[in-house]
Amino acid sequence: MTAADVVPFARVGVIGAGAWGTAIALAALRAGRETVLWARNPDAVEAMRRERENTRYLPGVPLPPTLDLTTDLGEIAKADAIMLVTPAQHLRTACAKLQPSLRPGTPVVLCAKGIELSTGCLMSEAAEASLPASPVGVLSGPTFAVEVAKGLPTAVTLAIRDQELGSRIVETLGSRSFRPYLSDDVMGAQVGGAVKNVLAIACGIILGRRLGDNARAALITRGLAEISRLGLALGARPETLMGLSGLGDLTLTCTSLQSRNTSLGTALGEGRTLSEIMGERHSVAEGVHTSAALGELARRHGVEMPICRAVDAILNRNADIDETIASLMARPFRIEGR
Numbered sequence: 001m002t003a004a005d006v007v008p009f010a011r012v013g014v015i016g017a018g019a020w021g022t023a024i025a026l027a028a029l030r031a032g033r034e035t036v037l038w039a040r041n042p043d044a045v046e047a048m049r050r051e052r053e054n055t056r057y058l059p060g061v062p063l064p065p066t067l068d069l070t071t072d073l074g075e076i077a078k079a080d081a082i083m084l085v086t087p088a089q090h091l092r093t094a095c096a097k098l099q100p101s102l103r104p105g106t107p108v109v110l111c112a113k114g115i116e117l118s119t120g121c122l123m124s125e126a127a128e129a130s131l132p133a134s135p136v137g138v139l140s141g142p143t144f145a146v147e148v149a150k151g152l153p154t155a156v157t158l159a160i161r162d163q164e165l166g167s168r169i170v171e172t173l174g175s176r177s178f179r180p181y182l183s184d185d186v187m188g189a190q191v192g193g194a195v196k197n198v199l200a201i202a203c204g205i206i207l208g209r210r211l212g213d214n215a216r217a218a219l220i221t222r223g224l225a226e227i228s229r230l231g232l233a234l235g236a237r238p239e240t241l242m243g244l245s246g247l248g249d250l251t252l253t254c255t256s257l258q259s260r261n262t263s264l265g266t267a268l269g270e271g272r273t274l275s276e277i278m279g280e281r282h283s284v285a286e287g288v289h290t291s292a293a294l295g296e297l298a299r300r301h302g303v304e305m306p307i308c309r310a311v312d313a314i315l316n317r318n319a320d321i322d323e324t325i326a327s328l329m330a331r332p333f334r335i336e337g338r
């Protein structure tokens, strides 16, 4: 089958009008699709309709009049393909609310990056349990929402088991500025995106403590080793972990203060407390929850993740930053690659 034979879906529904949901809706519109964006808050929908801007989560980016906005999940369920873009901890509830009106066979593409705290489930595991009649895919990669929303060049991984369906989703979302690469490694496409948020907090701490560029490069590299160990234990393919959703997203997130996880880590490193930082923010920093979920998941699979464990200890068990860094550096010397 050539690209010319692949028929894109006509109508895309996007659940979640945070920064990323809004940016994905704009990418779908730019690709030429009818697009409807769902937000749970009627006042937010009213404000977006009136101002043609998502002033709370994606200020400064105009919303074209062709973007439909709704609070009715029934409207979303009529779409041919659905993008699910709530924060990771709310994904299961969103699936449960969507399920009664969803037509069997409608693909649902998960865009959250994280691990469910209450169960240790990756996003596809949580969604497949709630939506047994829907093919579930994953979209992940190095993607700051504002850049996608403005149409700056971006590439992502789109992973789904059914490759024919995957090709249709690629055609549906792909454009001259948004380039999805198709994969069938659904597990692999999620691991990098979830773990990099925790590693980005660690990189931020290093920035905030002014520990230097060497330390950050070491952390990114050893962090990639942690992603790889966990990914392989969960059945991911190495090339996925080295691709856009793995190495690509790790590189982006750990090297930019645009990242909410990196900037949260920086503030921690500068001496602020987690509750102070969280009290000033309304947008999500997924690494906080995922760091707590990762410990148990890694233990269950016999995987060593010392950097992620250190972030969890600092965020969730009040560990002292300098002592935690000192104990990471005091670990026994190792052979690289093992």
Ligand SMILES: NC(=O)c1ccc[n+]([C@@H]2O[C@H](COP(=O)([O-])OP(=O)(O)OC[C@H]3O[C@@H](n4cnc5c(N)ncnc54)[C@H](O)[C@@H]3O)[C@@H](O)[C@H]2O)c1
Binding pocket: 016, 017, 018, 019, 020, 021, 040, 057, 085, 086, 087, 088, 090, 094, 111, 112, 113, 114, 143, 144, 145, 146, 282, 283, 284, 286
């Ligand atoms: N922003 C980005 O650049 C970006 C890029 C790629 C992936 N992601 C991922 O997408 C997911 C969403 O991130 P975001 O940037 O859109 O977040 P955001 O902080 O911009 O917005 C959060 C959204 O979640 C909604 N929300 C809060 N509680 C909810 C609940 N109980 N049920 C349903 N919705 C709820 C809010 O109303 C808001 O629309 C995260 O997992 C994030 O890691 C974000």
Ligand SMILES: O=P(O)(O)OC[C@H](O)CO
Binding pocket: 113, 141, 142, 143, 144, 145, 197, 200, 249, 252, 253, 258, 259, 260, 261, 262, 284, 285, 286
């Ligand atoms: O701002 P962050 O840290 O949530 O990162 C956003 C995206 O995941 C980057 O790919």
